Amino acid sequence: MKNRIVSGMRPTGKLHIGHYLGVIQNWVELQKKYESFFFVADWHALTTKYDKTETLKQDTIDVVIDWLASGLDPELSAIYVQSLVPEIAELNIYLGMVTPQNWVERDPTLKDMAKVLRGKTEIPDNAVCSPQAAANCHFRDDILVSYGLMGYPVLMSADIMMFNASAVPVGSDQVAHIEITRDIARRFNNIYKTDFFVEPLPLLNDCALICGLDGCKMGKSFENDIKISDTQEVTAKKIMSAITDKSRIRRDDPGHPEQCQVAFKYWEIFGAPEQIETIKSECKQGLRGCADCKRQLGAVINEKFAPIREKRRYYEQHPDEVREILAAGTARARAEAQKVLSEVKNIIGMY
Numbered sequence: 001m002k003n004r005i006v007s008g009m010r011p012t013g014k015l016h017i018g019h020y021l022g023v024i025q026n027w028v029e030l031q032k033k034y035e036s037f038f039f040v041a042d043w044h045a046l047t048t049k050y051d052k053t054e055t056l057k058q059d060t061i062d063v064v065i066d067w068l069a070s071g072l073d074p075e076l077s078a079i080y081v082q083s084l085v086p087e088i089a090e091l092n093i094y095l096g097m098v099t100p101q102n103w104v105e106r107d108p109t110l111k112d113m114a115k116v117l118r119g120k121t122e123i124p125d126n127a128v129c130s131p132q133a134a135a136n137c138h139f140r141d142d143i144l145v146s147y148g149l150m151g152y153p154v155l156m157s158a159d160i161m162m163f164n165a166s167a168v169p170v171g172s173d174q175v176a177h178i179e180i181t182r183d184i185a186r187r188f189n190n191i192y193k194t195d196f197f198v199e200p201l202p203l204l205n206d207c208a209l210i211c212g213l214d215g216c217k218m219g220k221s222f223e224n225d226i227k228i229s230d231t232q233e234v235t236a237k238k239i240m241s242a243i244t245d246k247s248r249i250r251r252d253d254p255g256h257p258e259q260c261q262v263a264f265k266y267w268e269i270f271g272a273p274e275q276i277e278t279i280k281s282e283c284k285q286g287l288r289g290c291a292d293c294k295r296q297l298g299a300v301i302n303e304k305f306a307p308i309r310e311k312r313r314y315y316e317q318h319p320d321e322v323r324e325i326l327a328a329g330t331a332r333a334r335a336e337a338q339k340v341l342s343e344v345k346n347i348i349g350m351y
């Protein structure tokens with residue numbers, strides 16, 4: 001039997017290439033090796049956006065379409081929407097009962113989230129962004145820390161423990177949440193004298209985070225991202241706006257690729273190794289203009305995303321197929337969830 005993994009993403013709408021490189025690409029590989037459950041965390045979206053639900057449904061579908069276009073395979077993975085698996089909410093109640101209040105209060109990821117939402121944040125260590133650019137980043141500051149938001153790590157534990165998953169592919173910012181999940185699983189097992197729950201491990205993806213066009217963390221709300229769904233024209237235009245080595249004024253000024261805060265970093269991600277060396281040396285010798293350089297970069301990125309975008313258009317034009325995939329994924333997830341839940345209720349001693 002294959003080991004199980006579970007992972008989710010909040011429904012932020014159409015995803016950007018940072019999501020693709022940092023998360024989805026990894027899932028696409030993992031689904032071949034693991035029995036996989038991938039879901040849109042729409043309840044988690046409500047923890048901070050309870051008052052901004054107008055686009056929630058469409059945002060959820062857009063995320064799923066990006067996943068499918070990127071290669072998540074509904075034959076291999078159960079793809080579903082969190083709120084359509086109500087067993088998770090019931091498990092959340094049981095887990096909430098055994099979780100000490102100070103565990104959630106101490107949750108560092110939650111503290112970071114509140115910090116981000118309140119407008120004070122730092123760029124994570126593995127981001128390729130420049131610290132100078134990061135200093136100018138901006139965030140929203142109107143956050144209410146609700147009961148639901150405090151429950152974020154417990155709900156996330158329910159997402160994972162619902163399938164008794166042994167590993168959770170996440171970014172380094174989510175590791176503390178997986179630690180709490182392990183703690184909750186261990187505590188449940190201790191209290192009810194069982195070994196039912198597995199203590200899941202984070203499955204880290206060590207790829208660098210791609211920065212936004214302005215050198216800040218790439219994010220929808222910062223308007224510095226390139227969407228998976230952007231057209232070739234939009235992508236090319238956005239790349240032309242990427243910041244470069246600011247000390248260069250004329251085309252034949254010698255450049256400093258290491259100070260080219262965005263364009264050269266993108267080359268390092270998307271270029272072939274020989275290509276990167278050529279660009280570096282031409283830039284240093286003043287043989288390469290930034291406009292030409294970025295035009296070429298745009299073309300390379302467009303080429304990389306062309307097949308994904310084509311597949312995306314297919315799913316956009318076949319919404320029934322997307323709905324069917326979600327219905328099948330939900331059914332599969334619920335069947336597994338019901339087995340775990342009845343076991344849990346039995347262990348606790350519920351009717």
Ligand code: TRP
Nearest residue numbers: 006007008009010041044156159
């Ligand atoms: N908290 C995760 C994020 O913000 C999303 C998420 C919710 C998740 N539940 C999960 C990830 C369970 C992995 C497993 O990215």
Ligand code: SF4
Nearest residue numbers: 245260263283290293
């Ligand atoms: Fe950056 Fe290319 Fe301009 Fe050099 S030529 S500074 S690598 S955009």
